[in-house]
Amino acid sequence: MISKTLEKEKILNYYLVPVEDVNRYDVWVSHVEALTPPFDVVYTNNPLTKRLFLEKGYSVKSMPMYDRTIYSGMEIRRRIWRNENWKKLVPKQVAGVLKEIDGIKRLKTLAKTDIYAPENRVASLLFEKNVTVSVAESCTGGLISHMLTNVPDSSRYFIEGRTVYSDNAKKMLGISEKTIEAFGNVSPQVSLELAKKIREKTKTDIGLGVTGFAGPSGDVGKVYIAxxxxxxxxxxxFKFTGSREEVKERAAKEALKILKKYLEKYG
Incomplete structure (x- = not known):
């Protein structure tokens, strides 16, 4: 897809190299160097990637983002799954390749078991078990609530979602100042308290609590899900890698996996 798009734009002087993630920061730069021809400049918007290459002496440049709320992989996949207009968000060459390989059907087949799909297994289990859930989330910024409410009639199981981003917001929910001071606002203790308090206040069967560092400050990628x-x-x-948006997406995905596993166990 990348090749066809570049060729259409008459960009011919390039070399595409697939680089598998090794999930180890200390060897990431050398891993890339071993797989690619010599290079001088790295283009990235990922704070961690930027830091790693700067530390090795490379010139690093950022790329401007254009309407990221729409032009994102997550939004494109969501539109495909829900039969909405996604083609206008990708180059014509990309849409053409997906058609050639029957990619839409393949994506929808995968989506039936994928946690992001609106018709996901989590929603089915919540409906089936007649279980209610509420969420108190910090670093994910409401993304878990968003995903849980992507399904029609989700009000049958989703009671409330709160984005408790600041310490004050956490205290308003009922998290004690002593707990935050003793363990830090990103800690298993605070995550458990968030899950407990949101459940108590909303009287739901299940409470979910999430804290973490999405970046660029703090222990980037460190997330606790309760x-x-x-x-x-x-x-x-968890210790996630990637950009701020990717950390949030991966944290939300893992939260729903935990919820799914619980529902399968105790349903």
């Missing part, structure tokens, strides 16, 4: 219910109290830690 689930609290009568039979279960869970808190898992």
């Amino acid at each position: 689930l609290v219910s009568d039979p279960e109290k869970i808190c898992k830690s």
Whole structure:
């Protein structure tokens, strides 16, 4: 798809190299160097990638974003899954390749088991088990609530979502100042308290709580996701890589995976 688009634009002096993520910051630059011809400049909007290459002496430049709320992979996939107009968001060559390889059908098949799909397994389980859920999220900025409400009639299971981004917002929900001071606002203790308090206030079967560092400050990619219910109290830690948006997406995805696993276990 990239090749066809570049050729259409008469950009012929290029070399595409697929680079697999090794999930290790200390060897990332050398990994890229080993797979590519010599280079002088790195173009990226990822703060972590920028820092890694700058530390190795490379010139790093950022690229301007154009209406990122619409021109994003997540939005394009959402439109494809929901049969909305997605073609205007991609080059004609990309749409052509997807048609040639029957890509839309393949994407929709994958979406049936993918956590981002509106008709996902999480919503089906919540409907099936007649279970209610509420969410208190910090670093994901409301994305979990957004995903849970992508399904028609989601009000049957989704009661409330709060974005408790600041410490004050967390305290307003009921998180004690002592807990934040003792463990930090990004900690398993605070995540568990968020899940507990939002569940108590909304009287739902399940409460989800999420805190983390989406970047660029703090321990970027560190996220704690908690689930609290009568039979279960869970808190898992994650270390995600990628841009701020990617960290948020991956955290939200993992939160729904935790919810899905719980529903399959206790349904």
